[in-house]
Amino acid sequence: MTEETAHSQPSFRKALGVFDGIAILIGICIGAGIYSTPQIIAGYLDSFPPIIFLWLLAGFFVFTSGLIYAELGTRMPSTGGEYIYISRCFGSSAGFMFGWAQLFIVRTSAAAGLSLIVVDYLGYFISFTKASRMITALAVILLFGVLNYVGIQRASVYQKFSTILKVGALFAIVALGLLFQGGHENLLSTRADPVGGSLVGNVVTVLMLIIFSHTGWERVGYPAGEMKNPRRVIPLSLTIGIGIVVLLYALTNMTYHRIMGMTEMRESQIVAADVLTVLIGPLGAAVIAVLVIVSASGSINGTMMTAPRAYYAMSRDGLFFKWLDYVHPRFRTPSRAITAHCLWAGVILLLRGTFETIATGLVFAILIFYGLSTLSLFKMRRESIGEEDAFRVPLYPFLPLLSLAMIFGLLVLRAYFAWQQSLVDLTFIATGIPFAFYWCRKRNDEAKAAAEQSDTPSG
Numbered sequence: 143m144t145e146e147t148a149h150s151q152p153s154f155r156k157a158l159g160v161f162d163g164i165a166i167l168i169g170i171c172i173g174a175g176i177y178s179t180p181q182i183i184a185g186y187l188d189s190f191p192p193i194i195f196l197w198l199l200a201g202f203f204v205f206t207s208g209l210i211y212a213e214l215g216t217r218m219p220s221t222g223g224e225y226i227y228i229s230r231c232f233g234s235s236a237g238f239m240f241g242w243a244q245l246f247i248v249r250t251s252a253a254a255g256l257s258l259i260v261v262d263y264l265g266y267f268i269s270f271t272k273a274s275r276m277i278t279a280l281a282v283i284l285l286f287g288v289l290n291y292v293g294i295q296r297a298s299v300y301q302k303f304s305t306i307l308k309v310g311a312l313f314a315i316v317a318l319g320l321l322f323q324g325g326h327e328n329l330l331s332t333r334a335d336p337v338g339g340s341l342v343g344n345v346v347t348v349l350m351l352i353i354f355s356h357t358g359w360e361r362v363g364y365p366a367g368e369m370k371n372p373r374r375v376i377p378l379s380l381t382i383g384i385g386i387v388v389l390l391y392a393l394t395n396m397t398y399h400r401i402m403g404m405t406e407m408r409e410s411q412i413v414a415a416d417v418l419t420v421l422i423g424p425l426g427a428a429v430i431a432v433l434v435i436v437s438a439s440g441s442i443n444g445t446m447m448t449a450p451r452a453y454y455a456m457s458r459d460g461l462f463f464k465w466l467d468y469v470h471p472r473f474r475t476p477s478r479a480i481t482a483h484c485l486w487a488g489v490i491l492l493l494r495g496t497f498e499t500i501a502t503g504l505v506f507a508i509l510i511f512y513g514l515s516t517l518s519l520f521k522m523r524r525e526s527i528g529e530e531d532a533f534r535v536p537l538y539p540f541l542p543l544l545s546l547a548m549i550f551g552l553l554v555l556r557a558y559f560a561w562q563q564s565l566v567d568l569t570f571i572a573t574g575i576p577f578a579f580y581w582c583r584k585r586n587d588e589a590k591a592a593a594e595q596s597d598t599p600s601g
Contacts, residue, residue, distance in 0.1 A: 155294070155474045158369045162298050163379025164386075165305040166444050167362050171387045172308050173252075173441030174259040175355025177414045177434050180398050183351055184407035185337045186344040190330050190399045196345065197395055200352040201388035206545045207512060208359055208384045209535045210519050212377040215363035217528030219372035223363040224515050225452045230527060231518040234461055234585065235578045240511050241456040242574030248507055249449035250483060252357075252441070254491035257282040259438040266431040276495075280488050282439065287484035290446040293473045294368055297447050304440030311433045312390045315414065318421045319397030329403030330396070337408075343559040349552060350505045355391065357508055358441065359384055360515075361448035377533040450479035460585040503567035506556055510571070513549045516542055 158166075187193050214227045225244075229237025257279040261270065270278060290297045336344055362379045366372040394414075398407060401417045410416045414434070418426025454476035457466035470477035519535070519542055522528055535541055557564040 152469045152471050152474050156368055156370050157295050158298065158365060158375065159371075160375050160378045160382075161302065163362050163369070163375045164383045165298070165302040166365075166447060167359050167379055167383030168309060168387060169301045169305045169440040170358025170361060170444035170448070171356055171383075171441075172305075172312070172390070172437055173256055173358070174434065174438045175351075175357075176312070176391055176394055177412070177430075177437070178259075179351045179355050180395055181407050181410045181413045183348050184334075184399075184404055186339070186348050188336055189333045189404065190396075193348070193399070194392060194395060196348050197352055197392055198388070200349055200356065201384075201391065203545065203548050204353070204356045204359060205381075205384050205388060206541050207516070208380040210516055210542055210545060211360055211363060212380045212533045213535050214515060214519055214522070215366055215376040215380075216373045216532035217522055219363075219366040219369070219376070219529070220455070223361060223366070223448070223452055224511055225455050227518040227522075228511070228514050229459070229461075231521040232514065234459065234582050236514065237459075238456065238461045238578040238581060239571065239574050240514070241452050241462065242577065243507055243511065243571050244449055244452050245482065245486060246574070247570050248504055249445050250487040251490055251494075251504060253283055253445055253483070253487040254279075254494070256438045256442050257487070257491060258496070260435050260442075263431045263434045263438075266428065276492070279491055282442065283484050283487050283491070286439065286443045286446050287480055289443065290450075290480050291470070291473065291475060291477050294365065294447060294475055297443055301440060301443055301447065304436050304443065308433065308437045308440060309386065309390065311429075311437075312394055315418065316390075316393040316397050319401055319417065322421055328400055329406075330400050332403040332405065334404040334408065340559075342555065346552065346555045346559055350556060353509075353552075354505045356387065357505065358444060359387070360512070361445070365448055365451055367451070373529070373532065446480060446483060450476050450483045453479040453482060460588065461581045503563065503570065506553070506564060506567045507571055509549050509553055513546060513553070516546045516549065 183193060183196075187196075215223070218226050218230060220226050225237050225241050228240050258275075260282050261275050261279045264270075264278065265275070286297075289300060339347075359380065362383070363372075363376055366376065369375045398413055398417055401420050402410065402413065406416075407413060412427075412430070415427045415430040418430050420426075422429075453462060453466050454468075456462040457464060457468075457479070466476070466479045466482060468476065468478045520539070523538070
């Protein structure tokens with residue numbers, strides 16, 4: 143039975159290919175992180191070698207996790223991504239908690255925070271008051287909500303455009319750094335003492351910041367129901383897309399440090415703009431402003447192309463507001479789920495107000511669900527769940543176990559070195575527990591009543 147006949151409503155349009163999948167991954171990953179975290183990271187370590195080592199280590203972790211998600215996505219190529227894997231392996235309550243965190247904490251917070259980054263860089267060209275800044279940020283969320291509402295194909299056009307531009311621009315920064323240093327010496331070997339804290343605590347903080355810069359790759363599987371051939375699209379999108387991101391991040395960091403050095407990196411608030419100013423003069427600040435606007439807005443768009451599919455899948459399974467189980471008859475999109483995503487992102491924006499506050503705890507929450515998804519793979523393998531002709535993770539079970547160990551280690555260390563913030567993050571997630579009991583019980587009662595009705599002999 144098809145999704146359309148089962149629900150008496152239109153099905154999703156299968157329009158996405160490999161290039162679309164790569165564009166979604168890169169478009170979400172390369173948001174504001176590569177422009178906002180390197181200068182912060184420089185304050186926690188004393189030189190470039192340990193910094194680039196941690197970027198590459200995090201890149202290895204993300205690539206390994208991408209292989210795991212490639213198998214998960216091809217074993218269960220349905221719209222909803224991690225929600226589908228977690229629900230199938232650990233029950234509807236676990237799946238609900240994942241979806242709850244996505245809608246009320248993780249994905250909507252990212253949209254709200256990135257909308258502020260877009261407006262802040264628009265401020266290079268336009269002067270904003272405090273009120274107009276907030277109104278414009280809300281308008282950015284609305285704009286990309288409308289774009290996704292009217293069709294994933296239209297949203298995909300912007301995603302591909304923003305991806306091509308941001309990748310080309312980052313390669314241009316790297317090329318300019320290698321070819322035209324403006325007489326500036328190579329500062330890769332400079333050193334400076336860390337600002338404080340223990341070495342282990344600093345390394346954990348740095349890894350959290352680096353992983354934040356990579357977040358988004360896992361959402362490639364969310365629109366699987368809209369892919370032409372998910373068994374081909376998902377693995378290729380993950381491996382090629384993550385490879386490009388890791389390479390770009392490593393080269394971009396090398397360029398930053400080669401031009402700025404450790405001390406100037408720490409003093410910079412907009413390191414990419416400062417690097418381009420050194421390389422090509424004042425025009426560099428304007429160029430990087432446009433780049434960050436496109437980059438951050440592409441990440442917002444990519445999130446809206448993916449996250450609402452999880453809310454839709456939850457509602458379709460009877461685990462969320464039934465109102466969200468809806469595919470627009472004309473646009474063939476989960477239009478109500480997209481609307482809910484935009485509304486809650488606007489609420490978070492108005493209530494919390496700053497990028498730093500909005501972004502707090504995202505990585506800690508995301509790592510918890512990375513861990514659950516990785517555990518799902520072991521259960522699927524052991525119990526032969528899903529499609530048997532799916533992509534298979536190489537070096538199983540070594541690579542998944544290594545990934546799981548890294549996730550567990552980061553969670554424990556972060557909880558130890560920042561226990562108060564970790565407790566706050568867990569509290570946000572835990573607010574969904576009573577709702578999980580309600581909706582899971584409601585669905586079970588409905589299923590039981592339906593079974594009893596079907597067993598009752600007709601008159």
